[in-house]
Amino acid sequence: MASADKLRVRLVTVLAAASTARHAAAASTCSVSAFQYRYPANTTVIGPDMSEDPFNAGSPKDCVEACCVLGPAVCATAYWSHSQVSGSMCRLGKGFKAGVPPGARNDTLRTASTFSRVALESPPKHPHKPRPPPPPPPPPRPVVAPPKDAKNVLLIVSDDMRPDLPMYGNPIVHAPNLQRIASRGVTFNQAHVQIAYCCPSRNSFMSGRRPDTSQVWTFTTNWRGAGTTAEQKAAVFGFTDLPQWFKQNGWWTTNTGKTWHNGIGYNPEDDWSDLAEFPSKFAWPGVFYDVNNTDVSVARIKHAAALDQPFLVAHGFIKPHLPWDYPPGIKAKFYERYANGSATVPPATNPQYPIGTTPIGFHQCAEMPVESIGVPFAPSRVSALRLEYFAAISYVDEQIGRLLDALEANGVAENTAVLFLGDHGWQLGEHNMWCKMSVFDVATRIPLLISAPWLKQTHGKTTQTFAEAVDIFQTLSELAGIPVPASEMAQGKSLVPVLRAPSDPAAAVHRVALSQFPRCWQNQTAVNGGLQRCGDENNNSNVPENMCDCHYASNAGISFMGYSMRTDSPFPLRFTQWVRWNVTRPLWEEVYAMELYNHTGDTGNAFATDAFENVNEAGDPLLEGLVARLGEQLQREFAPYILADALAKY
Numbered sequence: 001m002a003s004a005d006k007l008r009v010r011l012v013t014v015l016a017a018a019s020t021a022r023h024a025a026a027a028s029t030c031s032v033s034a035f036q037y038r039y040p041a042n043t044t045v046i047g048p049d050m051s052e053d054p055f056n057a058g059s060p061k062d063c064v065e066a067c068c069v070l071g072p073a074v075c076a077t078a079y080w081s082h083s084q085v086s087g088s089m090c091r092l093g094k095g096f097k098a099g100v101p102p103g104a105r106n107d108t109l110r111t112a113s114t115f116s117r118v119a120l121e122s123p124p125k126h127p128h129k130p131r132p133p134p135p136p137p138p139p140p141r142p143v144v145a146p147p148k149d150a151k152n153v154l155l156i157v158s159d160d161m162r163p164d165l166p167m168y169g170n171p172i173v174h175a176p177n178l179q180r181i182a183s184r185g186v187t188f189n190q191a192h193v194q195i196a197y198c199c200p201s202r203n204s205f206m207s208g209r210r211p212d213t214s215q216v217w218t219f220t221t222n223w224r225g226a227g228t229t230a231e232q233k234a235a236v237f238g239f240t241d242l243p244q245w246f247k248q249n250g251w252w253t254t255n256t257g258k259t260w261h262n263g264i265g266y267n268p269e270d271d272w273s274d275l276a277e278f279p280s281k282f283a284w285p286g287v288f289y290d291v292n293n294t295d296v297s298v299a300r301i302k303h304a305a306a307l308d309q310p311f312l313v314a315h316g317f318i319k320p321h322l323p324w325d326y327p328p329g330i331k332a333k334f335y336e337r338y339a340n341g342s343a344t345v346p347p348a349t350n351p352q353y354p355i356g357t358t359p360i361g362f363h364q365c366a367e368m369p370v371e372s373i374g375v376p377f378a379p380s381r382v383s384a385l386r387l388e389y390f391a392a393i394s395y396v397d398e399q400i401g402r403l404l405d406a407l408e409a410n411g412v413a414e415n416t417a418v419l420f421l422g423d424h425g426w427q428l429g430e431h432n433m434w435c436k437m438s439v440f441d442v443a444t445r446i447p448l449l450i451s452a453p454w455l456k457q458t459h460g461k462t463t464q465t466f467a468e469a470v471d472i473f474q475t476l477s478e479l480a481g482i483p484v485p486a487s488e489m490a491q492g493k494s495l496v497p498v499l500r501a502p503s504d505p506a507a508a509v510h511r512v513a514l515s516q517f518p519r520c521w522q523n524q525t526a527v528n529g530g531l532q533r534c535g536d537e538n539n540n541s542n543v544p545e546n547m548c549d550c551h552y553a554s555n556a557g558i559s560f561m562g563y564s565m566r567t568d569s570p571f572p573l574r575f576t577q578w579v580r581w582n583v584t585r586p587l588w589e590e591v592y593a594m595e596l597y598n599h600t601g602d603t604g605n606a607f608a609t610d611a612f613e614n615v616n617e618a619g620d621p622l623l624e625g626l627v628a629r630l631g632e633q634l635q636r637e638f639a640p641y642i643l644a645d646a647l648a649k650y
Contacts, residue, residue: 146250147481150310151452152416153246154301154403155476157259157314158396159198159321160436161422162606163189163447165393167462169605172345174394177401178449181418185451186458186502188495189604191467192513192566196424196436196443197549198321199261201469205421206260207241208473208490210514210641215584217518217558218550219261226643228584235647239489242473243271246312249482254300257293258316274300290317294399298406305410310480315403320392320426322367322435334391334398345390347382348429349610356616358593360519360560360578363549365427365435382429389428414453417479419472422446430610437517437549439564439576440613441599444515450499452479458499464604465508466566471495489650491641512637513566518558518581520550556583560592565634572599574613575630585642588635594618596627 164170167182168189194204195211203216207223214223223241227233240248247253247270254274297315304311353362368385376382400420407413425443427433436443448467452458471492477484478494493509501507550558563586564576574597580590596618602611618627640646 143248144250146310150251150481151454151479152304152310152412153251153312153476153480154407154416154418155242155259155312155314155472156317156400156403156418156420157202157257158317158420158422158447159258159319160424160426161317161320161393161396161447162425162428162442163422163445163604164390164428164606165447167449168447169603173390175397177397177404178420178447180401180404181420181449181451183460184453184458185418185449185461186499187462188448188450188467188498189462189464190513190566191421191446191448191469192444192515193422193424193446193469194514195516196438197517198423198436201423202259202261205423205469205472205492206243207239208470208484208488208492209239210470210491211516212585212638212641213489213491213643213646215555215643217516217555217561218553220552220554228644232643232647235650236643241271242476243312243314245473245477245482245484245488246480247271247273250309251480252304252307252309252311253314254304254311255314256296256300256316257290258318259314290319290396290399293317294402298402301403301406301412302410305412312476312480317396317399319396320389324388324392334394345383345387347379347386350614351376351379351382351429351432352614353431354595354597354614354616356619357595358578358616360547360593361438361440361562361576361595362431362433363435363437363519363547365433365437368434376432377429386428389426416453417476418449418451419476420447420449421469421472423469431613439515439517439562439574441566441574441597442610443517444513444564444566445604450475450479450495452499455499458502461502463498463502465498465505466510466513467495467498468492468510468513471509489646491646511567511569514637515564515566516638517562517564518550518553519547519560519562519578520553520557521547521559558583561586563634563638564595565630565637566599567633570626572602573597573630574599575618575627575634577631577634585644586638588639591631594627594631596620596623596630 164173165175166173166179167187193201195201195217197218199219200211200214200216203214203223204211207214209223211217213226215221215226216223224237225233226236243253243255252273253271255272293315297313301313304313377385404413404418407416407418423446424436425441425445426436427438427440427442430442431440433440446469448469450458469492471494473490474484474492474494475496478496479499483494484490495509497507497509547559558581560578561581562576562578564574566572566574574595576595577591578593580587580592595616597613597615598617599612617623640649
């Protein structure tokens, strides 16, 4: 079993059988001996008996048996989940029936009104105060007919993938299918997320709003719960997110895998014409979710291609997120592709902290802890780990090829925009850090590939202009034929002007790229009522070197916010201010630390990302005037997106 500290979701179908002595006392004629994944429909993948689960009072087995007792007329699908925040939950519904292809209309697990919910009272590992659910969104707007020249969309999101790819200058990684997308579109060399953390980043780019507007900086909130006053909450509920916008404008929308963060931030009834899936990243033995999920999306592309309306197919890959585990035979296929072993994958060239940089910018990744703060792994171990990461990229690339093949096989490739992005970057030993959770370039920079086959001038092009993940809402909408009006308060910008003239600097839509990240004192008390630590890190102090990533913290528990800006003026640079935080807004006058890195010569080459953030020049007396001007500019850039100010402007 995966750690109880992690969100775990098990989606299963009932295997009905003859009555057993175990259920006779309950007057049941049903038994369950194993669990079976719903997808693919023609494959039997049996999971283990989980009756010994740590949450035995409310285990997946109990959930399935409850469904079985109700009988297939009432319940054919059981959905069990557990998290530290919400505890254990069992959801029972009718679900997919055998032989019904993915993509067919069904009544599976839509909202609380369409399935029976049974809360299972089992104590979590850590005491907590349950998070109250957000109020329901407003009634959906009426669906309108799509325009006659509407285009289809395939949106692909990969978890934890940084731009270590051939089109970004990495000669080692094997990714021919991502190269297929690049060859028919534009590669953005300077694309950045707004916050380098899964849940907040996805709430940002899927909703089209920046973190200070979505008010999602940690894993305890979602953008539909933003606002501190009734007026603010009402305004936020009136906005749409990306898939909701497409659905309301007549597109058939479907999702498989992880696009939103495991259900945090979306409403399936609003977003999807077909069922949304959020499987766990922790696979049962012999099961690899990205393979099964791709089977589902391939079937849904076939279904969508036969419809008399345009479609949005969203697909989220779980890899290369940790753990880098593979079923038998899979690892060898991708790992051994790099035939010469880990010696061919160089370690990070800068395993040390940048000179002159504040400790608040660093973190100890709980998913891959270092031996001690400031002591890097041995170079040979770093190389081996980087090779594992590259192998995971190649695995994802093969599944992407299956999606592209499905577009071609069903005759819709030429009329479908394809957008691929990572939800944030990932540190692979640079600055003695791993994972994301910072405002360094290796954490904020992402691969962004956009292909619109009908725009022939884009094919195989690369651009150095800035792009932001929050731009994908407006970009995909304009490509599809339904530009987003200002009334939606989507805060990115359409990148279509760049697509039409990728080599023209005058086509740029951004002067800067903005990112941010929170930091929390380890022993602060505003974490679920003070009963839970703020992150997975195993330390407890008020020392900046040991600050946590605020994973479980409430917004009131955030201690500092790091605001960071990439700009090319007066020269290519990254400037960061760490400021004190007050629940929902920064205290701009209380600047704790600053960072300034020179990016002159940075072309977006993957193996060159190490080279530009190794000396913090913010303390150089000769640059005092520049630092002051950059500080004023940074605050001007971020200030309009603080929710109260953004709504006042709106």
